[in-house]
Amino acid sequence: MSKKRKDDSDSEDEEIDIKQHKVIFLGDGAVGKTSLILRFVQNRFDPDHKYKQTIGLDFFMKQQQLNKTKQAVLQCWDIGGQTIGQKMIKSYLRGAHAILFVYDITNPSSFKNLKQWKIFVDEVFKASDSQPILALVGNKVDIEYQREVSEEKHNKFAKKHNMNRYFTSALTGQNVAPMMLRVACQLSGVKVTSTQLETDSSAPAVAAIHRFGEPVESSPDVEQLALSSSSSPSSLPSSSSAQSALPYSKGTWKDADLRAAMIDSLKDKKDAKKKKKKNLDQTEKKNEAKSKEDSHIEKTEEQQKSEKCIIL
Template identity: 50%
Template sequence: MADSDDEGDKKDYQIKVVVLGDGTTGKTSLITRFSQNHFGKTYQQTVGLDFFLKRILLPGDVHVTLQVWDIGGQTIGGKMIDNYVSGAEAVLFIYDITNYTSFENLDDWLAVVKRTFRGATKLPHMALVGNKSDLEHMRTVRKDRHEKFAKDNHMSSHSISAKTSDKVNNCFKQVAADVLHIKLTPAYLEETDAVITADVVRHTPHQSMPTKLTTKTRSSVCVLQ
């Protein structure tokens, strides 16, 4: 995870963030909003996984490269799911606040993470993310149910809208800070960080999976299995 830099007090870290949840919950929309400040109006199913990078700056001159893995919703029963989740420092569990089934199914996604990290000294940082806050008037998952699930499973709690970008950057910043045990002030969270866009490189299924990157370049990679 950590890769500190000897130049002054600057520190560089890499964090693997896996995004899990049912299809149509907005996982890809969330990630593309965060990484490229773009929201696609047409739904496109993620097959296997997509892979993105974005660098952020946290207080204390801490530079963090977030390696974000967008796991397809249909992948939960696949043979590769454990490989995708393995090595994650953070896992975001995404559900659609207007779709109660997507919230109920988080138990299955949580079971995948616990199975993958069976025998490990600890689980990765886990975050519960309710997407589509712009559709509050259509909410089917009560806020108290959200908070209870987060508390019962030791997750941080987030409410975002990939469509409007509300709280999207803050969600990823907070998750990264939680992993690195950095306290964020309200003033910091109100700041807007620059959006980094990058070309997407598509790899064929026979190519090897991306591993923990050491590059400090700003790029975006998409892997299809």
């Protein structure tokens, strides 16, 4: 998609090229995928935030100015760590332009499990003409003293699978903005400059955030839009400006894979809620049964004591 703006200096129309790119964040739970995306999109990290496992898929967007004539809208797909092995992983991965394999440098198993994530990616793209850009991201370098995955192993894995290599900290923000800028520039065919890397290039960008299944202030009910069979790209709300880059804008919803993934994710979340309620109900029933059993035992003991007293 593209937008034209008028240049005040020469009063000529200058075309701004705006491209959307689907960027997948893969990896085990608790490695910091969501925190990395929030650091990139909002430049924030909540140290008091209690860890909340991503169920299925969460979706974030951010628009970046790459140079005078090019902008990139990064669709950041936050795949839940428990998704590995599920059928829906294929619909999530399909059509990805870049895939970031994220692990926790203090957790060796999160690094080891990347092999399985890579197998899923290979299966999805083995017959595809266009291959996504791959990157290996070692997160939580703010606690380097607890590192259990060496840089040597990191570099060896990245080289073997032809991946770009990054070390980040969602907590401090270290290398997050430069990493995402490199990804955006590589996908857009733009040469990244040292000046851009030294500054926070994402500062003027506009971000639109939506976690599927959760309400969005002043926005249409995206869950209803996703599940409504009558909804079509032409009937969905459109963005009046490319700067809005909303996840439910016409430009984004033309992606059938996104729509399918959203529906799958919403079903995942609902199933998870049902499962949680079922577990709570079962626990409640077990506690109630145990309480009755304890009460029965007490009564039986009292009766036995009473009988002994009578005999005596």
